[in-house]
Amino acid sequence: MASAAEKRCERLEEASARAVLAGADAVLFDCDGVLWRGEAAVPGAPETLRLLEAAGPEGKRLCYVTNNSSRTRLAYTEKLKRLGFPPAAPRQVFGSAHCAARYLSHALPPGGSAYVLGGAALSTELQAAGVAHLGVGPAPPPDSAHFGSRAPLDADVRAVLVGYDEHFSYGKLCLALRYLLRGDCLLAATNRDHRLPLEGGSAVPGTGCLVKAVETAAEREAFIIGKPSQYMFECVASEFDIDPARTIMVGDRLDTDILMGNNCGLTTLLTLTGVSTLEEVQGHMESDCPERKKLVPDYYVDSIADLLPALKA
Amino acid sequence: MASAAEKRCERLEEASARAVLAGADAVLFDCDGVLWRGEAAVPGAPETLRLLEAAGPEGKRLCYVTNNSSRTRLAYTEKLKRLGFPPAAPRQVFGSAHCAARYLSHALPPGGSAYVLGGAALSTELQAAGVAHLGVGPAPPPDSAHFGSRAPLDADVRAVLVGYDEHFSYGKLCLALRYLLRGDCLLAATNRDHRLPLEGGSAVPGTGCLVKAVETAAEREAFIIGKPSQYMFECVASEFDIDPARTIMVGDRLDTDILMGNNCGLTTLLTLTGVSTLEEVQGHMESDCPERKKLVPDYYVDSIADLLPALKA
Numbered sequence: 191m192a193s194a195a196e197k198r199c200e201r202l203e204e205a206s207a208r209a210v211l212a213g214a215d216a217v218l219f220d221c222d223g224v225l226w227r228g229e230a231a232v233p234g235a236p237e238t239l240r241l242l243e244a245a246g247p248e249g250k251r252l253c254y255v256t257n258n259s260s261r262t263r264l265a266y267t268e269k270l271k272r273l274g275f276p277p278a279a280p281r282q283v284f285g286s287a288h289c290a291a292r293y294l295s296h297a298l299p300p301g302g303s304a305y306v307l308g309g310a311a312l313s314t315e316l317q318a319a320g321v322a323h324l325g326v327g328p329a330p331p332p333d334s335a336h337f338g339s340r341a342p343l344d345a346d347v348r349a350v351l352v353g354y355d356e357h358f359s360y361g362k363l364c365l366a367l368r369y370l371l372r373g374d375c376l377l378a379a380t381n382r383d384h385r386l387p388l389e390g391g392s393a394v395p396g397t398g399c400l401v402k403a404v405e406t407a408a409e410r411e412a413f414i415i416g417k418p419s420q421y422m423f424e425c426v427a428s429e430f431d432i433d434p435a436r437t438i439m440v441g442d443r444l445d446t447d448i449l450m451g452n453n454c455g456l457t458t459l460l461t462l463t464g465v466s467t468l469e470e471v472q473g474h475m476e477s478d479c480p481e482r483k484k485l486v487p488d489y490y491v492d493s494i495a496d497l498l499p500a501l502k503a
Numbered sequence: 504m505a506s507a508a509e510k511r512c513e514r515l516e517e518a519s520a521r522a523v524l525a526g527a528d529a530v531l532f533d534c535d536g537v538l539w540r541g542e543a544a545v546p547g548a549p550e551t552l553r554l555l556e557a558a559g560p561e562g563k564r565l566c567y568v569t570n571n572s573s574r575t576r577l578a579y580t581e582k583l584k585r586l587g588f589p590p591a592a593p594r595q596v597f598g599s600a601h602c603a604a605r606y607l608s609h610a611l612p613p614g615g616s617a618y619v620l621g622g623a624a625l626s627t628e629l630q631a632a633g634v635a636h637l638g639v640g641p642a643p644p645p646d647s648a649h650f651g652s653r654a655p656l657d658a659d660v661r662a663v664l665v666g667y668d669e670h671f672s673y674g675k676l677c678l679a680l681r682y683l684l685r686g687d688c689l690l691a692a693t694n695r696d697h698r699l700p701l702e703g704g705s706a707v708p709g710t711g712c713l714v715k716a717v718e719t720a721a722e723r724e725a726f727i728i729g730k731p732s733q734y735m736f737e738c739v740a741s742e743f744d745i746d747p748a749r750t751i752m753v754g755d756r757l758d759t760d761i762l763m764g765n766n767c768g769l770t771t772l773l774t775l776t777g778v779s780t781l782e783e784v785q786g787h788m789e790s791d792c793p794e795r796k797k798l799v800p801d802y803y804v805d806s807i808a809d810l811l812p813a814l815k816a
Contacts, residue, residue, distance in 0.1 A: 331641060356673050357672075358673040358676075359670075359673070360708070364707050367707065367708050368705065371705065384719050384722060393684065394677050395719075399719040403708070403713065407697060407712045
């Protein structure tokens with residue numbers, strides 16, 4: 191792995207791919223835009239992962255690292271199976287919902303619970319981790335006695351957790367602020383993604399928009415669980431015996447996947463089947479800004495299926 | 504008026520108050536925290552304004568300049584009357600709802616309309632200014648066919664306006680983003696206030712939280728109507744013949760009232776009946792940061808009733 195200043199985003203050809211893969215014991219994959227788009231697998235991606243898992247004398251450990259907080263670990267294993275990827279156990283999946291639950295299970299004081307802006311998957315993962323929580327689902331409208339500015343507060347709440355929440359509302363924002371004003375209340379968020387791209391070039395607002403709203407009200411910064419936060423890699427490393435110097439992070443976003451990989455000392459591989467482009471990489475490489483240099487990956491491929499020749503050879 | 508670097512936040516005593524008032528033809532007042540708190544007038548404030556309006560050979564022109572977008576001009580004149588202040592005409596009141604309507608009436612192309620995150624007062628002011636608009640009121644829930652990510656878009660929308668909206672929701676945020684992604688769509692916001700303080704030390708989230716959510720999704724900055732934006736003073740100056748060098752801005756917030764006043768070349772007077780404190784002023788004065796120096800007012804009083812001796816003398 192080159193140091194940040196030297197990364198050059200080289201195209202991974204068959205020979206260099208063989209060398210890079212020989213130096214790796216583990217490969218971490220972002221999912222959407224890398225393995226699939228919507229409900230369609232990236233062509234050749236399932237076969238690539240099957241061969242990776244069997245490559246070399248001991249195979250590679252595969253893990254799935256995603257900022258999406260609206261699916262459980264189990265749901266990811268089911269999607270991998272449905273799209274023809276090699277079978278995965280839930281413990282190979284590191285979604286921001288699971289990792290947020292892991293964080294709160296350690297960070298909350300005994301008896302403490304979390305006020306959650308988020309959906310059913312986040313609630314499921316919190317429950318699985320034994321984290322008491324409230325707030326998931328629709329909030330009362332402004333004309334209700336239980337509206338956020340009037341609702342009674344729960345005495346046990348010691349954290350506000352912000353995830354993807356289709357029921358996000360001003361009333362929920364009021365409640366979040368009121369909990370945070372009590373002082374001994376953590377503020378955490380699953381991720382800062384601005385947008386979730388839809389097929390056809392449209393997009394919906396990402397969790398990062400909701401995080402900004404809460405942070406602005408609370409006048410403090412949230413602890414971020416998802417990429418580029420190193421916390422996500424710490425979760426992987428605490429579950430598996432992972433050597434960063436022998437681990438590859440594969441992703442389609444420079445500002446999340448590649449930045450986390452670079453910050454954690456992993457070899458980083460950009461795939462062009464998702465959000466980020468080579469033009470953006472070029473801009474970062476030519477910049478004098480050290481922060482932007484951190485967004486440059488070691489390597490790139492057009493698609494992870496480009497690894498097939500090296501794996502079949 | 505001293506230049507920004509020289510401002511020293513001097514206490515306005517009777518003699519200096521007399522001199523400052525003699526040099527002013529117009530006085531602009533922020534309302535909440537300056538003239539009243541909730542439904543109670545600041546003691547002595549109504550008499551102060553009555554004497555100001557009659558002071559000197561021609562009296563002073565009084566205007567009311569507020570970031571609150573949830574009241575109409577008319578509602579402000581009624582509140583002034585109810586609390587015993589001198590009678591005011593709606594055209595003396597510059598709320599961010601009215602000023603936003605004024606802005607859009609000029610900025611929108613012919614036939615263009617605005618998608619509005621805001622309440623009834625904002626809608627009333629837009630209507631009064633002849634600005635076609637939609638979006639005010641509750642939004643459909645996520646399980647509805649008219650939810651923001653699925654709702655049909657209005658072909659005429661050429662602006663998104665963000666104000667205080669108790670019905671703010673993820674669905675509205677989706678719709679705002681979809682309009683803004685169409686490209687030829689303005690983004691404006693009534694103000695950036697983070698919080699609205701409540702009596703007893705609590706607070707609810709301000710419009711600035713909603714603005715941040717929309718800006719984060721849209722990946723662009725909104726044009727801000729309210730203080731500290733100079734646009735608000737331009738509205739006053741376009742309605743009345745106002746000489747900035749002979750105008751006093753009175754406010755309780757350094758980051759909105761005082762900053763706008765200083766940026767527009769007005770004499771600035773901080774009153775301590777609201778949000779900001781002398782400790783904050785001290786911090787700004789001692790800072791080496793030019794941006795923070797701009798938050799230092801020319802003068803301060805404990806309450807605007809402190810002007811009474813100078814006015815009665």
